[in-house]
Amino acid sequence: MASAPASGEDSLIARYFRPIATDPGAFNLDDDAAALKPDGDDIVVTTDAIVEGVHFLPDDPPDTVARKALRVNLSDLAAKGAVPAGFVLTLALRDTDEAWLKPFAAALGEDAAQFGCPLLGGDTVSTSGPLMVSITAFGRVPSGKMVHRSGAKPGDRVLVTGTIGDAALGLAVLGGGKVHAAVSDIAARDLLIGRYRVPQPRVVLAEIVRDHAGAAMDVSDGLAGDLTKLCGVSGVSAAIDLESIPLSDTARDLVSRGIVGIETLIAGGDDYEILCTVAEDRVDAFLQAAQGAGVAVSSIGTVVAGNGAPIFLDGQGGEIVLKRRAYSHF
Amino acid sequence: MASAPASGEDSLIARYFRPIATDPGAFNLDDDAAALKPDGDDIVVTTDAIVEGVHFLPDDPPDTVARKALRVNLSDLAAKGAVPAGFVLTLALRDTDEAWLKPFAAALGEDAAQFGCPLLGGDTVSTSGPLMVSITAFGRVPSGKMVHRSGAKPGDRVLVTGTIGDAALGLAVLGGGKVHAAVSDIAARDLLIGRYRVPQPRVVLAEIVRDHAGAAMDVSDGLAGDLTKLCGVSGVSAAIDLESIPLSDTARDLVSRGIVGIETLIAGGDDYEILCTVAEDRVDAFLQAAQGAGVAVSSIGTVVAGNGAPIFLDGQGGEIVLKRRAYSHF
Numbered sequence: 304m305a306s307a308p309a310s311g312e313d314s315l316i317a318r319y320f321r322p323i324a325t326d327p328g329a330f331n332l333d334d335d336a337a338a339l340k341p342d343g344d345d346i347v348v349t350t351d352a353i354v355e356g357v358h359f360l361p362d363d364p365p366d367t368v369a370r371k372a373l374r375v376n377l378s379d380l381a382a383k384g385a386v387p388a389g390f391v392l393t394l395a396l397r398d399t400d401e402a403w404l405k406p407f408a409a410a411l412g413e414d415a416a417q418f419g420c421p422l423l424g425g426d427t428v429s430t431s432g433p434l435m436v437s438i439t440a441f442g443r444v445p446s447g448k449m450v451h452r453s454g455a456k457p458g459d460r461v462l463v464t465g466t467i468g469d470a471a472l473g474l475a476v477l478g479g480g481k482v483h484a485a486v487s488d489i490a491a492r493d494l495l496i497g498r499y500r501v502p503q504p505r506v507v508l509a510e511i512v513r514d515h516a517g518a519a520m521d522v523s524d525g526l527a528g529d530l531t532k533l534c535g536v537s538g539v540s541a542a543i544d545l546e547s548i549p550l551s552d553t554a555r556d557l558v559s560r561g562i563v564g565i566e567t568l569i570a571g572g573d574d575y576e577i578l579c580t581v582a583e584d585r586v587d588a589f590l591q592a593a594q595g596a597g598v599a600v601s602s603i604g605t606v607v608a609g610n611g612a613p614i615f616l617d618g619q620g621g622e623i624v625l626k627r628r629a630y631s632h633f
Numbered sequence: 634m635a636s637a638p639a640s641g642e643d644s645l646i647a648r649y650f651r652p653i654a655t656d657p658g659a660f661n662l663d664d665d666a667a668a669l670k671p672d673g674d675d676i677v678v679t680t681d682a683i684v685e686g687v688h689f690l691p692d693d694p695p696d697t698v699a700r701k702a703l704r705v706n707l708s709d710l711a712a713k714g715a716v717p718a719g720f721v722l723t724l725a726l727r728d729t730d731e732a733w734l735k736p737f738a739a740a741l742g743e744d745a746a747q748f749g750c751p752l753l754g755g756d757t758v759s760t761s762g763p764l765m766v767s768i769t770a771f772g773r774v775p776s777g778k779m780v781h782r783s784g785a786k787p788g789d790r791v792l793v794t795g796t797i798g799d800a801a802l803g804l805a806v807l808g809g810g811k812v813h814a815a816v817s818d819i820a821a822r823d824l825l826i827g828r829y830r831v832p833q834p835r836v837v838l839a840e841i842v843r844d845h846a847g848a849a850m851d852v853s854d855g856l857a858g859d860l861t862k863l864c865g866v867s868g869v870s871a872a873i874d875l876e877s878i879p880l881s882d883t884a885r886d887l888v889s890r891g892i893v894g895i896e897t898l899i900a901g902g903d904d905y906e907i908l909c910t911v912a913e914d915r916v917d918a919f920l921q922a923a924q925g926a927g928v929a930v931s932s933i934g935t936v937v938a939g940n941g942a943p944i945f946l947d948g949q950g951g952e953i954v955l956k957r958r959a960y961s962h963f
Contacts, residue, residue: 313862330781333866335709335850336679336772338779341671349666350721350769352758379665391680393723393767428682432762437723439680439769442666449668451660520665532643536663 312427319404323412326389326421337423339388344443347385351375351523352393352437358573359500360477361433365403366410367500368436373414375523376440377504378575382521384450384513385442387420387506393437395430418506444513450579454518455537459580459606462516462589464505464598466551467526471571472563473499485562491553502575507596512579515589519579525570528628529578531612537580541613543604545623569615570627580606642757649734653742656719656751667753669718674773677715681705681853682723682767688903689830690807691763695733696740697830698766703744705853706770707834708905712851714780714843715772717750717836723767725760748836774843780909784848785867789910789936792846792919794835794928796881797856801901802893803829815892821883832905837926842909845919849909855900858958859908861942867910871943873934875953899945900957910936 321332328338339346353372355361373390380387392411396404415421420440473495475482486492504521512519518537522529526548534541548569550558557563581589586602593600604613615623651662658668669676683702685691703720710717722741726734745751750770803825805812816822834851842849848867852859856878864871878899880888887893911919916932923930934943945953 330783334713334782336677336713336715336779338774339671339676339678340776341669341674341676343673344671346669346671346676347666348669348721348753348769348771350723350754350756352723352725352756352767354725354758354760356761357759383664383666385666391678391769393680393682393769395682395684395725395765423678424680426680426682426767428684428765429687430684430762430765431686433760435725435758435760435765437682437756437767439678439721439723441678444668446670449666452664453660 315399315427319408320422320425323408323415324422326423328389329421329423332424337391339441341443343446345446345449346388347380347383347442347444347449348439349376349379350437350439351379352435354435355433363500365407369407369411370414370501372436372438373411374502374504375575376438377418377420377506378502378521380440380442381505381509382512382519382577383442384448384509385444386509387418388441388443389421389423390438390440391423392425394425394427395435396427397430397434448513450512450516450519452518452520452533453536455533455539455580455606456517457539457606457608459517459582460586460602461541461543461580461604461606462600463522463526463549463578463603464508464576464600466549466554467522467574467576468554468568468571469495469498469551470573471567472554472557473497474573481562482557485557485560486553495553499573504575505577505598508577508593508598511589511592511596512577515585516579516581519577522574522576522578524572525628526574526578527569527625531628533578534613538610539606540609540611541604541606543613543615545615546618547601547603549599549601566626570625645729645734645757649738650752650755653738653745654752656753658719659751659753662754667721669771671773673776675776675779676718677710677713677772677774677779678769679706679709680767680769681709682765684765685763693830695737699737699741700744700831702766702768703741704832704834705905706768707748707750707836708832708851710770710772711835711839712842712849712907713772714778714839715774716839717748718771718773719751719753720768720770721753722755724755724757725765726757727760727764778843780842780846780849782848782850782863783866785863785869785910785936786847787869787936787938789847789912790916790932791871791873791910791934791936792930793852793856793879793906793908793933794838794930795906796879796884797852797904797906798884798898798901799825799828799881800903801897802884802887803827804903811892812887815887815890816883825883829903834905835907835928838907838923838928841919841922841926842907845915846909846911849907852904852906852908853902855902855958856904856908857899857955861958863908864943868940870937870939870941871934872937873943873945875945876948877931877933879929879931896956900955
């Protein structure tokens with residue numbers, strides 16, 4: 304990002320983004336680059352982009368687009384045990400619409416402050432296509448302490464935060480089909496839509512995950528598919544008790560009424576909860592620490608030896624065959 | 634980037650990008666994040682995106698698109714005095730066309746190896762719009778040693794590497810208008826087009842810039858506009874001798890024949906040369922070191938006190954008024 308003599312890009316940056324770039328390493332967005340001072344830590348780097356019409360809807364409010372763009376990255380950092388250190392932003396815009404940019408930048412600044420993850424720099428480009436917000440976020444972990452997907456061991460407990468499937472239901476509500484019709488309560492609808500538009504990254508759990516989890520990732524493409532990835536990289540499998548998967552009251556009601564199948568919830572994506580495996584003798588410490596941080600955690604199954612995809616068991620211990628496990632772009 | 638059980642995105646990453654992600658901090662692209670080990674250095678962070686139809690042309694070869702995407706970022710790092718440490722990639726694609734992706738990834742891997750800047754991770758998303766390649770690159774500098782735009786002082790010499798304006802002429806040649814007609818020699822055309830499509834980032838100068846320059850930036854939006862930015866942030870002005878600005882033979886010929894004005898060259902952008910200011914008593918050391926590194930450097934003027942935009946002087950010392958100074962997206 305650059306200083307502002309003449310060009311539209313520069314004055315856009317000056318007006319909307321300089322006020323929220325308060326970290327000294329951002330150099331007031333006057334330079335070509337930012338500086339991170341790691342102070343002995345490893346820097347964890349994650350990058351996630353959201354695209355209009357794919358990850359958010361064209362009429363989603365600009366403030367929720369900003370929050371989602373940052374939070375999907377904060378969710379990755381938390382799952383890696385990393386404490387936020389800052390981010391850079393690439394914004395591809397069709398035009399410079401003040402009515403859109405002003406609330407976008409304001410919400411981004413609020414989230415940056417709330418989660419202790421300052422804006423360090425960025426790039427603004429023009430596009431004729433869908434709006435895109437690409438963020439690369441940085442976190443700190445003590446040297447060598449990043450939590451990987453690959454550390455799951457047979458016997459570990461499989462834990463997940465929050466509830467699963469609400470974001471997918473929120474998207475379905477916005478789509479106006481049978482889920483919209485089935486959820487008549489406005490507050491319940493808003494809650495689901497809120498889960499789709501504004502993820503709640505589990506930043507407060509970063510150090511707890513780092514101290515106790517053997518393997519972790521965030522749930523972004525669907526619990527079933529993401530667990531399959533984690534198990535694949537760890538060289539293990541897992542047995543999941545479907546009835547233990549944490550659902551909101553609305554989600555549970557929709558399943559019991561047959562409005563949606565379980566795949567809608569566990570293969571739907573956009574949850575941004577933390578999925579992790581924890582050795583049996585550390586589960587209590589993890590649960591207690593998470594409770595202290597105010598985050599609900601559910602034990603949903605066990606890591607088992609093997610190379611197959613995780614299996615999902617019903618209340619009688621019978622295996623459920625899933626029709627799909629994850630969202631894919633291509 | 635994620636492991637590859639089922640989805641198209643995952644198998645795309647496995648096929649094309651895993652083979653070039655050889656750095657241990659990339660974790661084989663099997664994880665949600667990468668890790669950088671700064672080992673006491675500051676991490677310099679820069680991010681630049683290139684968009685089809687804006688920064689490259691729809692029929693530019695995929696290998697040149699890959700090289701340009703990485704090199705515009707390497708150019709920023711070099712101008713900050715930072716030695717490359719790695720990068721993450723966000724790729725927004727309309728579809729997964731193997732005939733495009735294979736040479737794109739191969740060229741990206743070659744450049745990553747050549748410049749010592751390994752691929753650490755990324756994100757692949759679908760778009761209905763123009764293709765976009767967004768890269769965030771990391772470099773190392775000893776603590777506090779990043780070179781800023783803001784360090785120019787009256788009396789400093791203004792230096793620039795390579796030649797200016799060839800990339801803008803290359804774009805004009807591709808546009809097929811009067812510049813195309815005026816450059817009949819095929820080799821000369823190819824040279825200009827090459828300057829537009831594949832920048833030559835001055836990575837070998839990073840440590841020389843760090844040791845000797847008071848202020849530096851890379852020339853990406855036009856020499857005149859970028860110098861105006863550098864002076865603005867430094868609180869100084871500059872007097873530039875137009876005849877000292879380094880031009881290729883073809884560029885000089887086109888100006889002397891009146892085919893293009895000087896603005897086409899110094900406000901055209903896409904040069905990716907280093908513009909820096911160096912105290913008089915360090916100029917010789919800078920020039921000698923740059924010569925040792927095989928990079929031509931020209932002295933084009935002097936930093937002067939004042940707050941006005943830099944002035945451009947002709948051979949008789951008269952001021953030339955520029956019609957425009959830079960490229961702007963909006």
